[in-house]
Amino acid sequence: MDTLKKTLCALACAFFPSLIGRMPVLLRQGQAMLLFYYSEYLLYLLLYAVSCFGLIVLYKYLKTSTEKRKFALPFGLTILALTIITLIIVIRSVITMKFPYPSDIVWLFTFHDIFALLLAPSGVLMLVAFRAEINEYWVIFLMIMTGLGLCSLMMLGEFLLKIPGSPLYQLSPVVDMLSGLLFLIIACWFIKETPH
Secondary structure, X not given: OOHHHHHHHHHHHHHOHHHHOOOOHHHHOOOHHHHHHHHHHHHHHXXXXXXXXXXXXXXXXXXXXXXXXXXXXXXXXXXXXXHHHHHHHHHHHHHHOOOOOOHHHHHHHHHHHXXXXXXXXXXXXXXXXXXXXXXXXXXXXXXXXXXXXXXXXXXXXXXXXXXXXXXXXXXXXXHHHHHHHHHHHHHHHHEOOOOO
């Protein structure tokens, strides 16, 4: 598989952790609660780690193009922020052994949610950098990604305004998952093969 395709597939992993948080509430009850909590955030961390590996490959791929690196920078910073925040949450929770988490790191969850909502818009911006590598159907998918990105920004606004039970905020994991699926679709079918 072409390097760019592999890289986009790795980067798509960053979109899926938020969907894990929407697992059935039953998993969060009883004796399985502690195991589920830690496995949930460890899985987040694993997916973000795969995305970080994709970032390293991406920046090596873009080493000759400063313009493309500028477009990819917001997406890279968003993934790095999510990885660092999740790592801190896991380490602090394991060290203190408090469930579900130590009360002094509640603010980290807020930052995690904000950065997760920024994934789709920054992902759209990064795809703009690769418009030459995406064949003639890229416009359709980029428009869909842009729509999802705008939806994320709306959810971010509602999140910051702290509107309880906002339906848009509840759809956040679905938006992230669809964005990740579109990344995979673009990577697998719409990226031109480049000579090695």
